[in-house]
Amino acid sequence: MAPDDLVLVTNGSMTDASSLGSHTSAPPPRPHRSDAWLLWHRLARGRDDFGDPDAFDKHVKESRWESFTVTAKDPAFLKALEDFSGRETGKGGLMTFTDSNWLLTIVANRQPVYRDQPEDVAVWWGYGLFPGHAGNHTPKPMTMCSGREILEEILHHLPFDETLATRVLETSTVVPCLMPYITSQFLARRRDDRPKVVPEGSVNLAFIGQFAEVPDDVVFTVEYSVRTAWTAVAQLLKLDKRPPEVYKGHHDPHVLAAALETMHRR
Numbered sequence: 269m270a271p272d273d274l275v276l277v278t279n280g281s282m283t284d285a286s287s288l289g290s291h292t293s294a295p296p297p298r299p300h301r302s303d304a305w306l307l308w309h310r311l312a313r314g315r316d317d318f319g320d321p322d323a324f325d326k327h328v329k330e331s332r333w334e335s336f337t338v339t340a341k342d343p344a345f346l347k348a349l350e351d352f353s354g355r356e357t358g359k360g361g362l363m364t365f366t367d368s369n370w371l372l373t374i375v376a377n378r379q380p381v382y383r384d385q386p387e388d389v390a391v392w393w394g395y396g397l398f399p400g401h402a403g404n405h406t407p408k409p410m411t412m413c414s415g416r417e418i419l420e421e422i423l424h425h426l427p428f429d430e431t432l433a434t435r436v437l438e439t440s441t442v443v444p445c446l447m448p449y450i451t452s453q454f455l456a457r458r459r460d461d462r463p464k465v466v467p468e469g470s471v472n473l474a475f476i477g478q479f480a481e482v483p484d485d486v487v488f489t490v491e492y493s494v495r496t497a498w499t500a501v502a503q504l505l506k507l508d509k510r511p512p513e514v515y516k517g518h519h520d521p522h523v524l525a526a527a528l529e530t531m532h533r534r
């Protein structure tokens with residue numbers, strides 16, 4: 269490091285040690301090394317102002333979930349989902365199967381999702397929050413399932429007839445992804461387990477990303493990470509332009525009224 273250099277560290281990562289499976293195989297077990305966490309552990313050793321990575325990377329059974337991406341050569345699935353939900357693709361919300369042992373959710377975004385996506389190809393995705401449980405239809409945990417087996421479980425939860433289900437299975441490719449730390453930000457922690465973006469007295473080191481402390485802001489968002497980076501740069505370079513105040517929706521009467529209405533919706 270040169271004396272005038274600044275170091276911005278992304279400490280920890282929600283996607284570290286993720287592993288990809290395939291349509292025919294389950295994701296392999298996570299690697300023993302988790303580089304993003306290792307870096308934070310090394311930096312925090314012997315210091316009490318750099319947070320405590322142990323609070324976030326030692327509870328994989330509570331912090332993991334599994335996502336999957338589906339590439340479909342036939343629009344039949346999204347069409348059937350539109351008919352079932354009464355919502356045009358991209359205009360409905362996330363759909364959670366509340367009876368699912370894996371607590372499956374599927375997400376059909378507006379097509380095309382990717383710039384070069386061919387017109388006759390559809391892409392949708394989803395995730396299971398309890399991938400360690402046996403499925404309702406599949407007698408094994410989601411973590412041990414291939415992409416095709418995950419799609420079979422999804423189809424089991426939907427009221428589609430057998431002909432359609434077979435067609436969907438034969439024209440889709442499903443790639444599962446196991447993410448051991450995806451919700452580690454939400455684990456129980458102490459106030460100082462996340463380091464301040466700019467630790468007390470630091471002139472050239474800052475922490476950025478999902479595991480740096482931003483009072484009042486909400487993790488699992490791009491905005492949160494951007495705010496840490498903006499704060500770091502503004503503070504270390506002594507710039508006037510600071511990030512805007514965090515919007516506090518829970519202080520807004522309109523938001524509270526809408527929340528109350530939603531709570532009583534049937």
Ligand SMILES: Cc1cc2nc3c(=O)[nH]c(=O)nc-3n(C[C@H](O)[C@H](O)[C@H](O)COP(=O)(O)OP(=O)(O)OC[C@H]3O[C@@H](n4cnc5c(N)ncnc54)[C@H](O)[C@@H]3O)c2cc1C
Nearest residue numbers: 278281282283303304307335476477478488489490491493
């Ligand atoms: C499935 C999923 C759905 C999501 N949905 C949403 C959503 O709808 N809305 C939303 O706002 N957010 C969403 N998020 C969260 C959002 O993607 C993250 O909060 C955001 O990407 C974090 O940005 P980041 O720059 O802090 O970290 P990252 O995007 O993880 O970038 C950190 C980078 O640092 C690299 N790195 C880590 N350690 C090292 C090292 N030691 N040396 C060199 N490089 C290293 C990593 O490889 C990575 O490229 C979602 C995330 C996932 C996984």
